[in-house]
Amino acid sequence: MATFDKADIARLMDGVLPWPAVQDMMKSPKDLDRFDMYVQILSERVDWDDRILLPLTPALFVVAKDGSRIVKCRCGHEFGDYRVNWKINSLIHVRDTDESLAEVYEDRDAPEASWVQLREYICPGCGTQLEVEAVPRGCPPDFDFLPDLDTFYRDWLERPLPDRAEFKDLTPEVITDWCREVAGSSGHDRVGTGYTKPLPKLEGLTEQFYDFCARGELRFQRCSGCQQWRHVPREMCAECGSFDWEWARASGRGTLFSWTVVERALHPDFEEDTPYAVVVVEMDEGVRLLSRMVDTAPKDLEVGMPLEVVFDSVTDGVTLPRFRRAPVPVPAQPGGARRRSAVELPPTIRYDTEEHVAVVTIDRPDVMNSLTKEMLAALDTVFAEFDADDELWVAILTASGSRAFCTGLDLKEAIPLLTAGDALGYDDHTKRQLSDVFKPVIAAVNGHCIAGGLEMLAGTDLRVAADHATFGLGEVRWGLVPAGGSHIRLPRQIPWAVAMELLLTGEPIDARRAYEIGLVNRVVPGDRLMDTARTLARQICRNGPLAVRTSKEIAVRGLGLEAGFVLEKALAARVLASEDAHEGPRAFTEKREPRFTGH
Amino acid sequence: MRGQACIIGIGETAYCRKPGSGMSQLGLQLQASTRAIADAGLEPASVDGIMPFPNLGTAEEIAANLGCANLRFAATVHTGGAAPVASLNIAAAAVTNGMADYVLLPAGWNGYSSARVRRTVATDTASIPGGAIARDYYLPHGFVAPPQWYSVIARRHMYEFGTRPEQLGAIAVAMREHAQFNPAAVMYNKPLTLDDYLASPMLADPYRVLDCCLETDGAAAVVVTSAERARDLRGTPVAIVSGASAQPYPADEITNRKDFFATGLSIAAPQAFGRAGLTPADVDIAMVYDCFTFEVLQQLEEMGFCKRGEGGEFVENGRIGPGGALPVNTHGGLLAEAHVLGMNHIIEAVRQLRGDAVGRQVANAETVVVTGWGDFGDGSIVILQGSERRVGGSHGNV
Numbered sequence: 001m002a003t004f005d006k007a008d009i010a011r012l013m014d015g016v017l018p019w020p021a022v023q024d025m026m027k028s029p030k031d032l033d034r035f036d037m038y039v040q041i042l043s044e045r046v047d048w049d050d051r052i053l054l055p056l057t058p059a060l061f062v063v064a065k066d067g068s069r070i071v072k073c074r075c076g077h078e079f080g081d082y083r084v085n086w087k088i089n090s091l092i093h094v095r096d097t098d099e100s101l102a103e104v105y106e107d108r109d110a111p112e113a114s115w116v117q118l119r120e121y122i123c124p125g126c127g128t129q130l131e132v133e134a135v136p137r138g139c140p141p142d143f144d145f146l147p148d149l150d151t152f153y154r155d156w157l158e159r160p161l162p163d164r165a166e167f168k169d170l171t172p173e174v175i176t177d178w179c180r181e182v183a184g185s186s187g188h189d190r191v192g193t194g195y196t197k198p199l200p201k202l203e204g205l206t207e208q209f210y211d212f213c214a215r216g217e218l219r220f221q222r223c224s225g226c227q228q229w230r231h232v233p234r235e236m237c238a239e240c241g242s243f244d245w246e247w248a249r250a251s252g253r254g255t256l257f258s259w260t261v262v263e264r265a266l267h268p269d270f271e272e273d274t275p276y277a278v279v280v281v282e283m284d285e286g287v288r289l290l291s292r293m294v295d296t297a298p299k300d301l302e303v304g305m306p307l308e309v310v311f312d313s314v315t316d317g318v319t320l321p322r323f324r325r326a327p328v329p330v331p332a333q334p335g336g337a338r339r340r341s342a343v344e345l346p347p348t349i350r351y352d353t354e355e356h357v358a359v360v361t362i363d364r365p366d367v368m369n370s371l372t373k374e375m376l377a378a379l380d381t382v383f384a385e386f387d388a389d390d391e392l393w394v395a396i397l398t399a400s401g402s403r404a405f406c407t408g409l410d411l412k413e414a415i416p417l418l419t420a421g422d423a424l425g426y427d428d429h430t431k432r433q434l435s436d437v438f439k440p441v442i443a444a445v446n447g448h449c450i451a452g453g454l455e456m457l458a459g460t461d462l463r464v465a466a467d468h469a470t471f472g473l474g475e476v477r478w479g480l481v482p483a484g485g486s487h488i489r490l491p492r493q494i495p496w497a498v499a500m501e502l503l504l505t506g507e508p509i510d511a512r513r514a515y516e517i518g519l520v521n522r523v524v525p526g527d528r529l530m531d532t533a534r535t536l537a538r539q540i541c542r543n544g545p546l547a548v549r550t551s552k553e554i555a556v557r558g559l560g561l562e563a564g565f566v567l568e569k570a571l572a573a574r575v576l577a578s579e580d581a582h583e584g585p586r587a588f589t590e591k592r593e594p595r596f597t598g599h
Numbered sequence: 600m601r602g603q604a605c606i607i608g609i610g611e612t613a614y615c616r617k618p619g620s621g622m623s624q625l626g627l628q629l630q631a632s633t634r635a636i637a638d639a640g641l642e643p644a645s646v647d648g649i650m651p652f653p654n655l656g657t658a659e660e661i662a663a664n665l666g667c668a669n670l671r672f673a674a675t676v677h678t679g680g681a682a683p684v685a686s687l688n689i690a691a692a693a694v695t696n697g698m699a700d701y702v703l704l705p706a707g708w709n710g711y712s713s714a715r716v717r718r719t720v721a722t723d724t725a726s727i728p729g730g731a732i733a734r735d736y737y738l739p740h741g742f743v744a745p746p747q748w749y750s751v752i753a754r755r756h757m758y759e760f761g762t763r764p765e766q767l768g769a770i771a772v773a774m775r776e777h778a779q780f781n782p783a784a785v786m787y788n789k790p791l792t793l794d795d796y797l798a799s800p801m802l803a804d805p806y807r808v809l810d811c812c813l814e815t816d817g818a819a820a821v822v823v824t825s826a827e828r829a830r831d832l833r834g835t836p837v838a839i840v841s842g843a844s845a846q847p848y849p850a851d852e853i854t855n856r857k858d859f860f861a862t863g864l865s866i867a868a869p870q871a872f873g874r875a876g877l878t879p880a881d882v883d884i885a886m887v888y889d890c891f892t893f894e895v896l897q898q899l900e901e902m903g904f905c906k907r908g909e910g911g912e913f914v915e916n917g918r919i920g921p922g923g924a925l926p927v928n929t930h931g932g933l934l935a936e937a938h939v940l941g942m943n944h945i946i947e948a949v950r951q952l953r954g955d956a957v958g959r960q961v962a963n964a965e966t967v968v969v970t971g972w973g974d975f976g977d978g979s980i981v982i983l984q985g986s987e988r989r990v991g992g993s994h995g996n997v
């Protein structure tokens with residue numbers, strides 16, 4: 001076995017050992033004292049006395065000093081504890097432009113600065129370039145060698161270190177500190193191995209839900225069959241049985257439904273958070289979501305307070321939806337916002353606005369929200385104002401109380417006027433209620449929607465009904481015909497046979513049936529009616545207002561209803577002038593069966 | 600006897616907290632089981648049906664230890680604390696249609712010395728129905744344990760109906776008062792006032808520590824057989840008149856229920872009362888699964904003892920305490936006797952109907968209702984009545 005003395009090793013280190021000797025050295029087993037000889041030579045070449053434990057580079061060593069182990073340059077500059085990446089305490093020259101890269105590379109070999117940067121780590125003590133790394137932009141300084149000195153000495157050299165200290169990799173702690181500095185005062189320990197709380201298992205629908213959260217989007221499933229929103233994710237719709245659904249973007253807004261304040265964590269990982277409020281949020285879409293508040297002290301929580309979602313990225317893979325107070329409270333009831341009509345409205349018609357949404361309320365619940373001539377005119381006025389106001393994009397039409405949405409014309413006031421030949425303001429026979437409104441109108445049907453109420457409904461676009469609502473055109477039972485557009489609009493909106501059933505039998509249908517035949521979009525419990533209408537309104541408001549308005553205008557004008565309306569007016573006149581048209585209302589007020597003659 | 604099936608034997612271990620039972624979970628259940636079998640006047644070998652509590656034991660290991668060589672019926676109902684009463688109903692069906700002659704229902708654990716909530720919550724949640732939903736949508740937000748789950752229902756009840764903390768306190772106090780007449784209760788000789796309750800630290804506001812059931816070691820068991828077989832046995836039978844179990848909808852998710860207060864019991868109770876031809880007004884004593892105070896109030900409402908929203912008033916002024924118009928949990932319940940998973944409620948009902956509830960016997964108790972509550976509001980109910988073989992009347996007057 002070839003042996004090499006200290007001079008050979010020194011020549012090897014200096015790169016002057018002849019090649020045949022290097023080959024010999026490579027082929028033969030390593031001398032047992034090679035490492036010691038190497039360290040001894042290094043020690044002789046520096047002008048300080050600290051014991052070298054391990055060389056890191058030709059110029060950089062781990063040394064023992066005052067019971068600790070530090071990284072030290074041959075010039076004597078000390079970088080601190082060897083478990084901390086020495087690079088971050090060096091001078092760093094970064095080449096991250098094409099020009100600076102071109103200084104060290106031949107023309108064609110230069111990498112593109114958009115991909116790569118060169119970092120030269122230089123000793124602050126002597127200016128020696130200690131190391132160079134070529135890394136993608138943004139890559140943290142590479143901590144390329146953290147030696148387990150104790151194991152090396154004990155198991156390889158069989159001479160345990162006298163100053164044996166507990167080995168510990170400090171890298172995560174150092175990185176955590178950096179991230180804390182970057183994150184500022186967020187106070188959340190969520191880097192590296194810091195986040196230990198339970199996480200969702202990202203698979204299937206749950207993975208999709210959280211993927212959207214990671215993109216800053218709160219989405220819930222919405223059934224393609226019945227349009228119901230749902231949460232938590234399910235494979236099929238329990239309402240209608242459909243397996244088709246989409247991840248629909250939610251408003252992110254809701255109200256506080258209930259909560260608990262956890263004072264004693266029953267899980268060790270949440271102890272640091274106590275006290276914390278876990279909230280049940282009722283989203284505008286009608287689903288409830290369990291979450292945590294980020295900004296509100298438990299004592300300030302109140303049922304019904306408006307909340308909005310924020311996203312909390314707790315780990316690289318998981319972003320949780322959390323909630324904070326909504327900055328602009330949504331009025332809980334119509335009437336909370338300003339009244340804007342330029343003209344004096346009767347007290348029975350209310351006109352309110354909520355951001356881009358107008359809410360028109362028929363407020364005459366004591367007589368089933370029936371309409372007088374004055375109210376008809378007021379409705380025309382507010383809808384004209386709504387259509388002309390660029391700040392308003394969608395209207396909701398509803399009524400007070402829970403018994404009736406609208407039961408048509410007032411029997412005592414408007415019907416006698418009508419049979420006496422008063423057009424009630426509708427002198428243009430090519431038009432009916434809402435004919436000129438091309439912005440979307442959402443009806444929120446809070447009860448009976450009968451006769452003129454249903455005629456008005458036929459002029460709206462989207463319709464939400466309380467589950468106790470009814471719909472009917474009873475005119476023929478009293479010898480009259482509904483001349484407010486129903487003959488023309490209804491057969492175009494629902495199937496012929498059903499439209500005829502409504503028109504010819506005069507029998508009302510319930511909300512469930514109205515949903516089945518497509519007369520309404522949603523049926524909800526009465527207390528959810530306005531929230532559902534508002535949600536629809538907000539969904540429309542997210543779209544381009546010009547596009548929405550034009551879309552409706554094309555659809556409505558494309559129907560070409562004008563000729564039909566004129567026909568309806570003309571033919572209805574012969575009924576209104578008949579004896580039966582007087583007998584019917586008379587029988588109604590006298591509470592008896594009418595005696596019709598057909599004349 | 601009015602029912603076709605009956606409870607013929609009951610057995611319990613001692614109930615304790617510190618320093619723990621010193622026995623294994625299985626050992627405790629075996630001890631309670633042998634006592635129940637002996638109380639029935641049977642030998643273990645006669646037991647041919649076993650219905651273990653979910654996740655606390657298997658029919659195989661229980662049968663192997665007891666020597667039940669002829670086991671032909673084994674089943675477990677996975678509805679948490681609703682399981683013992685639900686199992687009782689199924690056992691009643693099994694013994695009347697010939698699937699088994701003698702069905703043993705054991706339940707028990709080292710709830711203090713080994714299975715305390717703090718230690719088991721993370722793993723247990725994964726094992727319940729809806730566990731994946733809890734894992735993915737509840738646990739990440741720190742909504743990890745039953746007192747937290749149910750406290751949001753209690754909060755909403757307070758908001759909608761004006762239910763007050765003092766009314767929850769009245770339940771805690773009533774259970775503790777009952778326990779003062781039960782030397783086997785862990786809280787015997789440890790009285791509680793409403794002020795003590797209100798001073799108790801918050802756990803999951805509105806739940807205080809004293810709204811929560813005990814964590815104890817112990818086991819209990821009952822044996823069910825047909826009325827026909829019971830005639831030949833030494834034990835005193837108690838008739839299983841009718842029963843039902845149901846789940847709230849959806850059962851696996853607690854926040855998105857159309858009716859936020861609906862529980863399994865809302866569906867099960869009318870069925871059980873209807874089949875028995877009885878109403879809550881006919882009930883002499885109620886054994887209501889009292890994992891937490893508000894759940895007692897909610898179950899009383901959903902069973903129809905009072906209207907929804909009126910439970911707070913109902914439980915006040917001693918109505919459910921000793922000597923009240925409707926004594927609830929005369930043994931002290933999970934809140935003051937021991938947490939034996941509700942099996943101790945069935946046992947107390949049997950005792951009262953046998954006339955054996957020494958020191959706390961409710962005079963002329965003829966009809967007792969027992970409920971179970973588990974997981975996210977699963978419910979079970981059974982209506983029990985004494986048989987004509989009932990011995991003695993009132994042993995003591997509370």
